[in-house]
Amino acid sequence: MDALVPPFLPVLLAAVVLPFLGRRAGHALGVLATAAVVPYVWLVAEGAHLPVSLFGFDAVLFNVDPFSTLMGVIFGFIGAVGVLYSYASDADNLQTAFALGYVGTSLGAVFGGDWLSLVFFWELMAVTSTLLVWHYGGRAVRAGFRYAVLHGIGGTLFLGAIVWHFAETGTFLFGSVPGGPESVGLAGSVAPVLAGLGVGVNVGFIGLHAWLPDTYPRPHIAASVFLCVFTTKTGVYGMYRVFPADGNVAVAYMGGAMAVFGAVMALFQNDMRRLLSYHIQSQVGYMVAGVGIGSALAQAGAFAHVFNHILYKGLLFMTAGVVIYRTGEESLKKVGGLAREMPITAGAFTVAALSIAGFPGFNGFVSKGIVISASHYDFGYGPFSVAGYTSLEILLLVGGVGTFMSFIKFGYYAFFHGSYDGTVKDANRGQAVGMVAVAALCVLYGLAPDALFAVLPFDVTSEAVVSHVYHTYTVDHILEGVVLAVAGLVGFALVKRPLSGVKYVPDVDDVYNPLTFRATRVLVVGVTELYAAVDRLVVRAATDSVAVVRAPGAPRPRRRRGPRLAARGHQRQHLPRRRDARNRRRRDGHPLSGPDESGSVSFYCRRKYFRHG
Template sequence: MIGIPPAFIFIIGALLVPLVTGRARPPYLAAVGLIGLAATLLISPQTSWVVGLLPEFDLVLLHADGLSLLAGGVFAFAGLLALIYAGRLPSTAHHTAALLYMGGALGVVFAGDFFTVFFFWEIMAIASLVLIWFGGYPRSADAGFRYILLHIFGGSCLLGGIAIQYAATGSIAVGPVDAGAGYMLMLIGIGVNAAFIPLHTWVPDAYPEATIYGSVFLSIFTTKAAIYLLARTFPGLEALAYMGALMVVYGAVFALFQNDIRRILSYSIVSQVGYMVAGIGIGTAIGLSAGAAHLVNDILFKALLFMGMGAVILSTGKSNLTELGGLARKMPITAAFCIIGAAAAAGIPGLNGFVSKGMVTEAAHAAHLDPLSLVLAGSSLITLVYMARLIYYTFFARNDAISAEEAPFPMLAAMGGTAAACIIIGVFPGLLLAVLPFAEHYDPFSLGHLLESGAVILGAAVLFVLGRRALAPRTWVLSDVDILYRRAGTGFVWFCQTPLPGFADAIGTVQQAIIDRLAWFTQNPVDATKLIGGWIVLPVAKVFLPEESVRDFEEDLMKTQEKYPGDPARLRSTGYGIFLASLFFLFYFVIFYLTV
């Protein structure tokens, strides 16, 4: 057995990508993925790789236990298939970013200290941004910009939480977080990547704008690495169980009313990740095992669906349900693989999603969280409906005008490997249950689970048939909360561009007026005081004094104003100095009186 951090293999492989060109590129990518997978599978439990950075301050680049080996193994396996899928793409930058992305994800999984986690966390953010910006769609640049802004916020929260945790405990070892300010900061930082509501909007905003190959990598790593870290740091936090339920329902409902096929799958990510968050929040052995099992299964069936829909986009040039249909005869193999992925996501018996989704529901029931259990079970019905809608309107709805051809062999090979894994785990769930890090008995094929699944299938079928007209794809989509963020951002920019400069100009005008008045006053403070006082007194004098006296008083003021500032020699008199001193002390005592 060996103990090399697999992240190094992918990072070194990424640096060598520019040296491998032409037909050698696809086998090279597959070789890097295969070596990385082998290195991950050969790591022995309890293996570690420690680097002494400073006295009493060690970086743990490799810490292997049951949870990290499970997550690392599925990351490396799915990443290998994604590399095979993307091998035909002639983009050095894309492949470099993809390998760095894989290295970052595996670095997070095997890191034993929080600073190493943060380092690889940021590698993931930068590499995934490249995959979005290389999408080449009109909205890719803006989506990538919004993506990185939110991830900068999340990364800053995570780093702040790590620093506070270290200051409070003197330890940077990855583990449960102590209560305090760092607790909330770390939860928010991880929650951004885990797509907590309402921090989830980057998923449906950015994933559809990446390349069709990049979206496969995106579906595998970012949210799942966050789920892994969440299981390490906040197991048993009950609030997470309810956040998970909210994510499950929220993502499923929004997926039901989308037109873009990859946007549907992006909301499905939010929903499916909710099951994992709920399992972690439940915190029991079966709950944590369920969260880990669904992490594995969602990576597989979601990568399969993104691969299949990417093949549809490549072949047709279209990504909206309103433009698709009739592809089952033109792309039968791709259609079959997508049906497997959709059925697995919906929890159909015999496929891997059935195993882990039922396990999360069972964990909620065993923890006496029956309302949560009902929400999770009921959401499976919505999932089945939107997956049926996706498959029907992509492959079976009538569209005689569409032209397409079957996906290239490397893409089909990657889809085939992923579909096979979904079927094998679904038929032989013991293979997955045996490697879960928290031992707990669970029978996915119990009569209760099968009856529950049958009821969901029947209910979804009835709902789809009766509501087919309402479920028909439309060009309009259900707007998410990101519209509020964008309007707030637009309003802030408008405020900075229009009212704020005007306000600054007004302040400058007032400031200059004050300066001008002071300059006028200091030319002859005695006469200036006389003028100011005179003009203040004049309206009162007009009311109470005879008209002739008022006229004389006003004429005297006018003459003083016309001669102002008068003879400069007068300004150097002793009386002027006494007047200024008296005026100064007057202001001083007024201020003193007001402040004591």
């Protein structure tokens, strides 16, 4: 076991070395480091683990089980494609280095065999992804700050849950590794709630999701390809670790609600990457629902959807990125008819759109079908049912209709409607190679689902493993996929005109961003005033002490108090300097008009906080 090398280590080393190499050599190294993860984790025997001491506690830095193997295979593959796409899309070495750091820390999180390793890499993943966003500059900086704050809060909640678990059990090890506790998941009743909220930030629970459409449309197009993959899918893996055995009803219904909410919000978007970001939330809802149902069939479906979603969502962001790269436009309203000019990109988009919508013959049809079947056979009817469909099943089907509508809209306005003014080139060679490779897998896993079943943690075709054997291409499943497609087509035709008049739809960040700003402002002012009060007390005590020593028994003079005294002290300190400077300028013949101070921070603070006594 000691000879094991954690797969994240070569990727992180490549991230460190890459900025010092030439652009071609650096990106070639990145492709090799990430691609090598795929055969390595596939060949390492299940049960292999690497025990270490982390911060003085027993930890397992590398643990191989069916779930981590699946995550490692798909993370390595899409990481290699992402680096190739970055090179073809003119990303610089430092950006790709941040991306490799992001990939490496994500691999560390999914291969950790204990809670301490998981949360350690979880936090590093938030740091590296924030750097990846910030690197682009401009409007990405503020979005990256909001992203960092939310993930900092989520990570703190997750860490609190893990500390609570340690207090209950005395160990950080997972129950599935040698030396771990008998129970799986987090112990007690408080820790799972804290962890559910903390991980809920990463997976985009409704109300905690606004960072997705806020952040992912902002950075470089190649950065968005990485971002759309790792944070939310590592979050699904973390959700499984928190609720591994019997699932959780509230989590399952949250997943169903996410599937509907994300699809509806996506319908109102015209920014291409913002639309795709809302659909991350929607599709992750299917995975969360599978984890919440908790059966072997549902968990297999959840991780099948993780695998497939990484493929088609990465492909969707690549196709949108090529459109932005070639046209310079982010909005669907400013492009159109691009299928004639960009046939490779349009073809790749069509494959990805049919995959995410779950049309028969594409990989999304397989994994969505497993989760929906589990919601029917393994979850029960819940608070309501319609014509034999369970309440959760209805939510997932409605989300499927919304997905068809959203991507009919995307394809209609971007590729198949109208015409684009001017000449535009199709994807370059590097971009095309990456897109075609991913599109081929979307079709392969759709037409040959047994290839997908081979990487799943549970055999969905075995009666000994699952309560209901899943068969992909039955008449009922095919009919269901076709009906959803027809419903989506009819639905888009009905709402197309009303949607065209919608300019903006508010989301929860329109509420909590201003509230957070004002709360932070009040906190800063409060701390400042508290500091000033303490400062006044200290100065007064010191002054009184000096006065007593110099003249014992003498009456003490009254002092001016409060912010006005501070303002006058500021004036006494700075006004003579300004007066001397003006006199020198007058003497030297320079104009007296200096920079306008009315917009400065010091002027604002004096005006706002020092105008009362």
